[in-house]
Amino acid sequence: MTDYPTGKDIFRECCSRIAAACAPCGFKYNKSRRSMIKPIGSFTAEIRFSSHSSNMAGSYLEFNTNSRILNTHSGKVYWEISLSNFRDKGKVWNLAKEATRERELAEIITLIQNKVAPLMDKYETNLEEILEEVIQTGWFLPQANPMEFYVLDVLDLVVDFGTPEQIRECAHRYIRHLSEEMQETFENDYNAYQRDGQAASTIAFRKLIPFMIERNISLPLYTG
Structure with a gap:
């Protein structure tokens, strides 16, 4: 057998x-x-x-x-x-x-x-090129639906190896690619956390908002 x-x-x-x-x-x-x-x-x-x-x-x-x-x-x-x-x-x-x-x-x-x-x-x-790709595109690989939450996935990389300016731009790019409704929610959550420490409404926001405030990263200027 x-x-x-x-x-x-x-x-x-x-x-x-x-x-x-x-x-x-x-x-x-x-x-x-x-x-x-x-x-x-x-x-x-x-x-x-x-x-x-x-x-x-x-x-x-x-x-x-x-x-x-x-x-x-x-x-x-x-x-x-x-x-x-x-x-x-x-x-x-x-x-x-x-x-x-x-x-x-x-x-x-x-x-x-x-x-x-x-x-x-x-x-x-060429780590610098990797960091620039993350900041400019939100990720470093082609995606069918770019941005989504990829910026937050790799934010730690930018924090550990990037400059303060790159960190700020990475956070701002994530916010700018949210829908108008979610941008408004983010701004309200940001202000509420800054005012009285109120937790944000989504898991992603609960990660990013304290991170930004601890580093004195303000909200981006929206261009519409």
Whole structure:
């Protein structure tokens, strides 16, 4: 009787193959954690492999990776993003079927080598460009719906490595891209917090408003 590989066997093998292909990019594979690590100046780049409990033997084996940048000293995570966000289809990969597995693996490896690794390397070679992209666009990757809450996701990066002017501009850009109604709500919440410490009406505002007031960042001038 032939023993067929289990989903876990296939997952482990695919992780090892991707790690081997990405080793020339400087990543070291931690087999027990199913992740690849690369030191980049003051940062640590990590790519973690993941699957899902809904896998079905022989027909579905979900595979995805999450990439993130951390502060090596403090462990603070500046951002984390799924590899599928770099993919036009916007979906995770299915590695269950042998007939299509090689093609799927090739796409995963290509995206890591050509998209993720160069982005991460910029944190050592051109951090200033990264910071400017964050401030000018609210994020550093093309997005179908730009702005949303991405500025707040990466605000800590600007705070830790940017100038006071960059920090202010980052906060102001977030506010300016809110709807007119939400800008009004933000201004009311800002004034209420400044006046008597009243908590803001949304989680995002509760993070940003105390941050701005502690740093004497005023509300932006609205241009309509």
